[in-house]
Amino acid sequence: MAKVRSTVKIVLLTRTWKKKAQTKHGPHSTYGLIRAAGTKRAKQQVEIRELREQVAEDATLMNQGFLGSSNRAVLQIHSNQSKIHAEIKALRNETSEFVQQTSQWLKMFADFNKNMEQIGDVETWAKNVESDLHTITSALKFVVDTENQ
Secondary structure: OHHHHHHHHHHHHHHHHHHHHHHHOOOOOHHHHHHHHHHHHHHHHHHHHHHHHHHHHHHHHHHHHHHHHHHHHHHHHHHHHHHHHHHHHHHHHHHHHHHHHHHHHHHHHHHHHHHHHHHHHHHHHHHHHHHHHHHHHHHHHHHHHHHHO
16 A cells, blocks of 8 residues: 555656646756656656565565475474374383283293192102002002911
8 A cells, every 4th residue: 555655656746847847947957857867766766665565575475485384394293293192102002901911921821830830749649649559559468468378
């Protein structure tokens, strides 16, 4: 809006100067040369202002482009980080379950070994009883054989 106002003012001033120059002075008079220089300078200032505004707009667009690309990169990183955290949580749960399962297996193995030792003790006990019975049987046979003779 300010750009339009300044352009309108310059156009109005230029028209006013032209009318004054045409009515009072010729185009080659000092006033006409000053007026022409003022008009030229006003046009240059308008062009410079327009160029500055264009540079500012371009800088803003470029900045938005950089921010947009960096924001996309940040969003991608955040998304990847969320996925990694989810995978870590899942791995923790799986590891916990594996540790529980392994503990159960170790307990079962320890119980199995204990039972095997008990079976070995029963087997040893049974062999001892069998040996004692053989000894008793042999002694009884010996007693019976001696009495029969």
